[in-house]
Amino acid sequence: MKNKYRILKIAITVILLGFLLSFSLKKFGGQKITDNKISVKMNEKTPVYFIDEKDIRAIVNKENPSGKVGDLNIPALEKKINSLPAVDSANVYLNLNGKLNLDIKQRVPVFRLNKDGKDFYVDERGIEFPISRTYSHPCMLVTGSVKKDEYEKLAELVGKIDKDDFSKKYFIGISKDNNGDYNLLTSEGNYKVEIGDLDNIDLKVKGFKAFVEKYLVYQDPLKYNMISIKYQNQIVTTLNPYFKGNDSILKVGKLELAKVPPTTAGKNTEAKLKIAEVKKETKKPSSTSKKPKESTKPKAVTKPKAKETKKTEKKTTATKPKTKAKVKIE
Structure with a gap:
């Protein structure tokens, strides 16, 4: 009998608690979510303003037209806010006093990409999201056909530039040319800094x-058209042809190029001087008058002809030749 009384007491207690709970939930569900009971927090380290509190409140009112706690679908509201392109994450929850809390983290652009005539932002994780009509975030401008798998490395490069005072002072933009090489656009002069790929960035910037610090500070920034640091352990500069100070250097370069004759296939047309073999003729002593056989003027002969001589000829090796050397130009 005692057990029956205990079971009956427990059953009555559960029924009473259920009744009280249902009554409380009904009362709690009938509460209105007024504007002062909606708390919106933006949790970005870097302040951005793609969406504001007014936009979030408008979404809450649209998802819950009655404004009652019982009619609010929290998972659906959270999914709706997370679907916004500029939102990185959203957390929605209710307090026991009926206060609705929305903790939102917006995407922070690392760079703005102009690709195929379209502009959009890219965050630190390499995720694209559209630009806003009401807000423009100050960040690095990147142009060219950048691939999606390069977004994260590019974001890492921009992050390093923003953290370094020297790099932030000089570099104001990044472009990718048709050869696939990246170039840093500078704030001084009209030159660009060619870095090639996105590997070994720290070493290249260093x-x-x-x-x-050792050379460029003493030069006019308009002197150069490009400074390449993509090669290991060397820096290659290209002069600006429109800078007056480069005229003398460019003239010397043109003269040096003019000295080099064009080459043709199969033949080397460089002028080479060859010293012909000097031969010494031995003559018998005679009392007759000495007359020069032929003039020693060089003739333009394509192929040397061998002459028959009745006298013996000896090649001179160590002794100096008495006869004049013949010079042949090929």
Whole structure:
């Protein structure tokens, strides 16, 4: 009998608790979510304003027209906010006092990419999202056909530039040319810094920094058209042809190029001087008058002809020749 009384007491207690709970839930569900009971927090380290509190409140009112707690579908509301392109993450929850909390983290652009005539932002994780009509975030501008698998490395490069005072002062943009090489656009002069691929960025920027501090600071920034640091352990510069100070250097370069004759296939047309073999003729002593056989003027002969001589000829090796050397131009 005692057991029956205990079971009956437990059953009555559960029924009472269920009744009270249902009554409380009904009362709680009938509460209105007023504007002062909606708390919106933006949790970005870098402040951005792609969406504001007003936009979030409008979404809440649209998803819950009645404004009652019982009619609010929290998972659906959270999914709706997360679907916004500029939102990185959203967390929606209710307090026991009926206060609706929305913790939102927006995407922070690392660079703005102009690709195929379209502009959009890219965050640190390499995710694209469209630009806003009401807000423009200050960030690095990148142009060219950048592949999606390069977004993260490019974002890492921009992050390093933003953290370094020297790089931030010099580099204001990045472009990718048709050869697939990346170039850093500078704030001084009209030159660009060619870095090639996105590997070994720290070493490349360090090399450019050394070049600037030891040499470029003493030069006119308009002197160069390009400074290449893509090669290992060397810096290659290209002069600006429109800078007056480069006229003398460019003229010397043109003269040096003019001295080099064009080459043709199968033949080397360089002028070479060859010293013909000097032969010494032995003569018998005679009392007759000495007359020169032929003039010693060089003749333009394509092929040397061998002459028959009745007298013996000896090649001179160590002794100096008495007769004049013949010069032949091929």
